[in-house]
Amino acid sequence: MGEGPHTEPADSGRWQRIWAQVRRIPEGRVATYGQIAELAGVPRGARQVGYALHRAPPDVPWQRVINARGEVSQRSADGAGADQLQRQLLEEEGVEFDLAGRVDLAVWRWRPRRPAAR
């Protein structure tokens, strides 16, 4: 059947997959952008995860995703302030930050038993 991939709805499933993985992160735990990207089947898609989170629906715990340094990523102009909120939300969940404002990934990183669910 002559079908050309010009506007595939299946493609938008990428964000859906990313959101699905973020939703799996338990309260009081964190994951990195790169980690979510891999779990969602988008290797090297760390930036895409950030982009998807920016447009995430309200039921996605975006605050549980931080960068590989264990730090809350700073937003550009538009989302300024969200980084402070993110830290606050995480602290309310019990996640601890050190004096440098970083989370010890060895302790707080979420480790799914399975690579990816669904």
Add this chain to the structure above:
DNA sequence: TTTATGGCTGTCA
């Protein structure tokens, strides 16, 4: 179509 822009990351000085 091409260009610019990101809630990133790994490597090197």
Add this chain to the structure above:
DNA sequence: ATGACAGCCATAA
């Protein structure tokens, strides 16, 4: 440890 750079790849204009 920190800072600069180059890859990465999808979305938006």
